[in-house]
Amino acid sequence: MSVRTGESVFDWIDTRAEARAKAGLARRVRPRPADSTDLDLASNDYLGLARDKRVTGAAAAATLRWGAGSTGSRLVTGSTELHTELEYELANFCGAQSALVFSSGYLANLAALTALSGPGTAIVADQHIHASLIDGTKLSKADVVVAGHCDVPQVTHALATRGKRRALVVTDSVFSVDGDLAPLAELSAVCREHDAALIVDDAHGLGVVGDGGRGAVHAAGLAKAPDVVTTVTLSKSLGAQGGAVLGSGRVIRHLVDTARTFIFDTGLAPASVAASLAALRILREEPERPARALDVAQDLAFRLKEKGFLVSTPTAAVVSIQAPSPEAAFAWAEACRTQGVVVGCFRPPSVPDRISRLRLTARADLSDGEIERAVRVITETGASAGAVSRRP
Ligand code: PMP
Secondary structure, three states: OOOOOOOOHHHHHHHHHHHHHHOOOOOOOOOOOOOOOOEEEOOOOOOOOOOOHHHHHHHHHHHHHHOOOOOOEOOOOOOOHHHHHHHHHHHHHHOOOEEEEEOOHHHHHHHHHHHHOOOOOEEEEEOOOOHHHHHHHHHHOOEEEEEOOOOHHHHHHHHHOOOOOOEEEEEEOEOOOOOOEOOHHHHHHHHHHOOOEEEEEOOOOOOOOOHHHOOHHHHOOOOOOOOEEEEEEOOOOOOOOOEEEEEOHHHHHHHHHHOHHHHOOEOOOHHHHHHHHHHHHHHHHOOHHHHHHHHHHHHHHHHHHHOOOOEOOOOOOEEEEEOOOHHHHHHHHHHHHHOOEEEEEEOOOOOOOOOOEEEEEOOOOOOHHHHHHHHHHHHHHHHHOOOOOOOO
């Protein structure tokens, strides 16, 4: 027999589920069939490497050699020679002094923020940073100031008025919703002037932006800056899984000693490490891939703008199209799917400004015919979703 003293957790979640369903915000997990013939414009496999035989072959060979899992945390048994090799090659490719691999980009972000700040630190964060960075700021227990999107004067003001506290400025390089680029060089100059560190999440920049896909931090000439710390994911352009922090030797040593998501998490699986290494080597040998991914994104955006949609201006592989409402975005994405074109659908709370969007990701391996088909399907279905804003 139970004595009721308050609301049950399960009644509370049911009420919330009903509210989400009413607002058109219910989410659904959809298993992807292995033999799908759908046109993929939703994944983060920007360079088409996730299924490249050299990448999958390296993953399979590493599994046979090292085992299915890494068997322990990085400081116990979870660091193989492959992990060290990947850290060396990743740092080298991105032009950084050192790198540290984590089992996801999410955990790399939590590590960078929690290990480099704490109570008494001032964190100045762009309004549109990724959820994993937001969670890192919360876990860090630092004082957080949210600055306007890409608003360098606001960042400057926050740093100038912070008093004696240590300070970190946090930003994405390429923002995940609209694919726009942060003013990294200006932010870095302001940070230097005010003795603050800059943390940049280059998840969407690595493999697409800059010389041979070395990322937005490298492109801004900041890869070796001692006061800049970069985080990346191995799960987008490299087609694998995992994450990393790139920075000076002293930052990386500090993370090894103090970052809880490094110390208390099982090391990245050998298959993912080997896949990332193979992808990185392909990127070195085939530097035309990043440029092609960017071309495809710009081509998609140009053609969809011509049809009258409100489309972002891509600086990397992400292209987003505004939808009139969450319900319309969902219906639009569903209609595309019915016609064999899979697109992302971003609705609150995954959009910082509450504007729902279709989110397309370009891939270096998309053919011209596939791009044409995508534009045709998105245009036809968009008209019925009420998404076209006809220009006068
Ligand atoms: N940062 C950004 C900007 C991202 O888009 C993502 C992935 N959605 C992450 C971090 C997290 O990376 P991972 O998926 O490797 O955890």
